[in-house]
Every structure is written in structure tokens, then in C-alpha cells.
Amino acid sequence: MNRVFLFFLTSVVAIILGWGVGGYITYNKTIEAVGKIPASPIVVKTVYDRKNHTVVFSVLNTGTLPLTVVSESFVFKPGKESAEKQYKMENIPAHITLIPLGITTVSLKLKKGSQELKSGDIVMATLHYVHPLSDDIYTVSHKFEFTGKPQETPLKKVK
Numbered sequence: 001m002n003r004v005f006l007f008f009l010t011s012v013v014a015i016i017l018g019w020g021v022g023g024y025i026t027y028n029k030t031i032e033a034v035g036k037i038p039a040s041p042i043v044v045k046t047v048y049d050r051k052n053h054t055v056v057f058s059v060l061n062t063g064t065l066p067l068t069v070v071s072e073s074f075v076f077k078p079g080k081e082s083a084e085k086q087y088k089m090e091n092i093p094a095h096i097t098l099i100p101l102g103i104t105t106v107s108l109k110l111k112k113g114s115q116e117l118k119s120g121d122i123v124m125a126t127l128h129y130v131h132p133l134s135d136d137i138y139t140v141s142h143k144f145e146f147t148g149k150p151q152e153t154p155l156k157k158v159k
Contacts (some may be wrong), residue, residue: 042060043058046058053116054107055117055123056108059104059127064101065131065133066098067097069106070095070129073125074125075123078118079122079146080120108125120145124142124143124144126139
């Protein structure tokens with residue numbers, strides 16, 4: 001009886017120990033594999049800042065590695081209310097690093113003297129970015145239609 005109990009106890013301890021070690025190794029390999037998956041940036045918010053005459057894009061990098069935006073292209077399509085046939089930009093930001101698991105703000109300044117955005121104007125932004133573990137160039141596009149309404153996020157009241 002003593003040998004049977006000792007064998008049973010040793011078997012249970014070995015199974016629990018093997019389960020723990022196997023789970024630890026699997027967890028670490030999974031975390032490493034997930035960390036290497038190329039993420040796609042997501043434009044989570046776009047607003048037109050009338051004061052600075054800029055279109056501000058908030059870009060979320062969902063991955064665990066930094067992404068680098070190597071080039072951008074912006075297409076403006078004036079709406080029915082706009083007198084502008086096209087909008088000109090003062091600067092196009094280049095070589096922006098998107099921080100991992102965070103939001104990066106990209107500002108597109110419109111040229112001085114150009115009309116403010118009017119309701120119905122459309123801005124199409126295309127970002128070309130690279131992942132540190134790949135030589136490929138990836139692309140993400142975002143369409144923003146200006147409505148003319150203030151796009152402010154209300155502050156939550158803290159109790």
C-alpha cells in the first residue's frame with residue numbers, strides 16, 4: 001500500500017510539474033510569435049483644426065513593434081459648398097515612427113491662403129509603412145469627410 005501511494009503521489013507531482021513547464025514554454029513561444037505579427041495601423045480619429053488650418057490624423061499601431069511610415073499621399077475632393085478646385089499642402093510629414101500599442105498624431109498643414117475645409121470636402125489619406133522584420137512596404141488608406149460640425153470628445157465627469 002505504501003508503494004502504491006508513493007507511486008501515485010510521484011505520478012501526480014510529475015504530471016503537475018510537466019504541465020507547468022509545458023505551459024510556461026508554450027506561453028513564451030506564443031508571446032514571441034504574436035509579437036512578430038505585423039500590425040496594421042488604424043486611423044482612429046481625424047479632425048480639422050480650423051485655428052491651425054490643419055487636418056489631424058490619430059493613428060493607432062496595434063502591434064508590439066514600431067512601424068515607420070515612409071511616405072504618404074493625400075487626395076482632396078472638394079464638396080459642393082467649397083469654392084476650391086483643389087487644396088494645397090504646406091508640408092507632408094515623412095518618416096514618422098508609429099509607437100507600438102500607442103497612438104501617434106500626424107498633422108497635415110494646408111497652405112496659407114487656401115480656403116477652410118467646407119462641409120462635404122473629402123480627404124483621402126494613404127500611408128505607406130514598413131515593418132522592422134520585413135522588407136515589404138504595406139499600405140493603409142483612410143477616408144475623412146468633413147461635416148462642418150465640431151468634433152470634440154466630451155470630458156467625462158469624475159465623481
